[in-house]
Each structure stands twice: as C-alpha cells, then as structure tokens.
Amino acid sequence: MERLLSVVVSVYNEEEVLERFYRETSRVLEGIGWDYEIIFVNDGSADASPAILKRLARQDGRVKVVSFSRNFGHEAAMIAGIDHSSGDGIVCMDADLQHPPECIPDMIRCFEEGFQVISMVRTKNESAGWFKNLASKAFYKLINVLSDVRFEDGASDFFGISRKVASVLKENYRERIRFLRGYVQNIGFKRTSIEYEAGARAGGHSKYSIRKLFRLSVNTIVCFSDLPLKLGIYAGLLAGLMGAVVLVYTLFTRQGAPGGYATIVVLLCFMFAVLFLLVGIIGEYIAVLFTELKDRPIYIVEETENLDR
Ligand code: UDP
Numbered sequence: 001m002e003r004l005l006s007v008v009v010s011v012y013n014e015e016e017v018l019e020r021f022y023r024e025t026s027r028v029l030e031g032i033g034w035d036y037e038i039i040f041v042n043d044g045s046a047d048a049s050p051a052i053l054k055r056l057a058r059q060d061g062r063v064k065v066v067s068f069s070r071n072f073g074h075e076a077a078m079i080a081g082i083d084h085s086s087g088d089g090i091v092c093m094d095a096d097l098q099h100p101p102e103c104i105p106d107m108i109r110c111f112e113e114g115f116q117v118i119s120m121v122r123t124k125n126e127s128a129g130w131f132k133n134l135a136s137k138a139f140y141k142l143i144n145v146l147s148d149v150r151f152e153d154g155a156s157d158f159f160g161i162s163r164k165v166a167s168v169l170k171e172n173y174r175e176r177i178r179f180l181r182g183y184v185q186n187i188g189f190k191r192t193s194i195e196y197e198a199g200a201r202a203g204g205h206s207k208y209s210i211r212k213l214f215r216l217s218v219n220t221i222v223c224f225s226d227l228p229l230k231l232g233i234y235a236g237l238l239a240g241l242m243g244a245v246v247l248v249y250t251l252f253t254r255q256g257a258p259g260g261y262a263t264i265v266v267l268l269c270f271m272f273a274v275l276f277l278l279v280g281i282i283g284e285y286i287a288v289l290f291t292e293l294k295d296r297p298i299y300i301v302e303e304t305e306n307l308d309r
C-alpha cells in the first residue's frame, strides 16, 4: 500500500495566493510517489478564502478543510491540522509560498530514510525586512541563553514530522500557549534538517504584525524558561550587597548630616524600577498559568470539508 503524506496549511485571509498555492503544491505532490492530502486550516479568515477552499474541496477529494469559528492564530491552526491529519508523514507549511513546495520531494526522501523530524532551516528571508530579521536573530540569541532547550536560528514553521511524532504532539503537548517549532525541535527522535531559501510572499501581505510577533516571543520565553522568575533572587542579592557596602562605608567614615539628595532619589527610582519589572515578569507567568488553568479549547472547529470527523 502506498504511503500517505499530509500537507498541513494554515490560512488566514490568503485569497490572493490560495489558488496558486494549490496548483503549485499539487503539481509537486503528483510526483512524489506517495498518496497525499492537503489539509487547509481556515483560521477564521474574513475574505474569500473560505469560499475558495470550499470550491477546491469540491473539485478535489484530496483537499480537506478545517474551519475555525474565529481567528485562533497560526500555532493553533498548525496543531489543528496535525490533529486532523492521517498521513504517515506530515508536512506543515504556510500558504503564501514562502515555503517552497519544491522542497517536499527532499522531505519525502528523508521520511523514506527513516527520519522522524525534518526541520527546514531558512538561509535567507527576502520579504521580512531588516527589522524582523534583526529581531528574530536577537530573539533566538535570548531564548538560547534563557532556556536549556536549544532553538535553531532560522528554523521556521516549515517542517516535516512522522506519524509517531504527530501522535506525541497530539497526546502530550496540549498547552494553550505554545510554540510548536520549539517542541518539534526538542522532541527528540531521529532528526535531520534541510536548508531552503524563503522567497517573497506570493501575494497579499504578512499576517504577523510586530505586536503578534512580540506576544509570541514573550510567550515562548515564559513557556521555555523559568530563569526570568529567578531574577528577583539576583536583584535581591545585589541590592543587599550594595546596602552592606554603603553601611560599612558610612560606619567607617562617620559621615555626619547627609547631603546626597540626588543619590537617594536615583537609588530609589532604580530600586523601584527593578521591583516593578520583577512584578511584571511574575505577572506574565501568572497570566500563562491562568490561561492554562481555565483549560479552554486550543481551537474550535466550526465545519470541515472532506473529513468525516
Ligand atoms: N496565519 C494564520 N493565522 C494568523 C496569522 C497567520 O493561520 O493569525 C497563517 C498565514 O495565513 C500564513 C502563515 O500563518 O499561511 C504565516 O503567516 P505570514 O506569512 O503572514 O507570516 P510571515 O511569513 O510574514 O512571518
């Protein structure tokens, strides 16, 4: 029996590129020697994307659609696609053709060699602009310092996983706030990576605002590192040490009536700044705890096409 490949695609207002994505990807998939299904996850699109997906699903039974009741975000969309997939191998990619479908045959070869995790490493990102590229570099530096978990710089949401890895993700990684890429890179199993160049978007504009990216970065740090929580200990030690030095100094020099108004104000501001920052950091962790505790669904499916689940 032929093996099955599931291609998972998250879609949020991608009317400009969907047709082209479907055409180019299908053309590549015809030649891989595996059966295939393309699972589009419609992440609450407000444009013509749902209608286009419906039409594609009617024309081609290998096109499957999972539609969310609202926008739940890219991460939730990928998880939903993986949940609904039934392939022996699963490839996650974006709808905007920044993840070239031409790479899929190479990924298939890796699956056939027995690799369970194939991470696609971006060597270049044309469309992101210098700010996003710089911010992304800085983020990876920071998270690698903060966390024991290793994050590959340039690893993207373009990756391949085996059925086995998918079931581990499905069973055990159900956090509300998550960073799929981080799990995929650190789940173990026999893994390999393939390099690719991210071209420009095929059409439309990026759906990730700077704000969304910032939120994602903060969440990732909170999820993968508890070091920020311990900053308080270091700040406390440092403040205590400074206090002791000043105490000894004052005792030995026997200073009389203090001048030093500026010193006091500066110290006070500095101390409060550190204190508030630490409270804010603790707040971030509590917010994550709170979200997890509420145990709301990661995504809500409104309807599906060509899927009988
Ligand atoms: N996306 C999504 N939900 C969102 C934002 C984005 O499903 O809330 C999808 C989007 O349709 C695309 C992929 O995630 O297929 C990557 O988004 P985009 O290309 O805008 O990000 P960039 O490549 O600019 O980082």
Ligand code: MG
Binding pocket: 094, 096, 098, 201, 206
């Ligand atoms: Mg993109």
